[in-house]
Amino acid sequence: xxxxxxxxxxxxxxxxxxxxxxxxxxxxxxxxxxxxxxxxxxxxxxxxxxxxxxxxxxxxxxxxxxxxxxxxxxxxxxxxxxxxxxxxxxxxxxxxxxxxxxxxxxxxxxxxxxxxxxxxxxxxxxxxxxxxxxxx
Ligand SMILES: [Ca+2]
Ligand SMILES: [Ca+2]
Numbered sequence: 001x002x003x004x005x006x007x008x009x010x011x012x013x014x015x016x017x018x019x020x021x022x023x024x025x026x027x028x029x030x031x032x033x034x035x036x037x038x039x040x041x042x043x044x045x046x047x048x049x050x051x052x053x054x055x056x057x058x059x060x061x062x063x064x065x066x067x068x069x070x071x072x073x074x075x076x077x078x079x080x081x082x083x084x085x086x087x088x089x090x091x092x093x094x095x096x097x098x099x100x101x102x103x104x105x106x107x108x109x110x111x112x113x114x115x116x117x118x119x120x121x122x123x124x125x126x127x128x129x130x131x132x133x134x135x136x
Pocket of ligand 1 (some may be wrong): 073074075076077078079080081082084085
């Protein structure tokens with residue numbers, strides 16, 4: 001019988017269910033890992049899942065975890081903010097193009113809870129005129 005426990009530093013964006021389980025020898029079980037990017041503004045989040053057990057050969061097992069968040073100003077979700085995002089927003093606002101991939105919040109570049117041409121201007125100012133970066 002192996003007793004496993006999954007643990008990590010406190011990360012509100014990463015969760016596991018169950019966090020502790022008992023697996024009889026010769027069997028297996030699933031642990032469901034969930035990522036939640038709600039209210040995350042930074043592009044990268046790192047953590048390490050640590051699987052502890054009573055197995056003397058494999059204790060603990062460490063699994064690096066990385067979450068990339070496509071945020072405001074990155075409507076095409078390529079994790080870069082550049083002129084292609086300006087084009088994406090112009091297409092979305094004025095030409096019936098696809099909605100921002102990460103969600104509609106990505107089009108609200110200036111965080112005023114509106115999605116319109118001022119967001120395009122804000123993004124152009126950031127990219128080409130040293131304006132403030134997208135985000136709240
Ligand atoms: Ca982008
Ligand atoms: Ca806005």
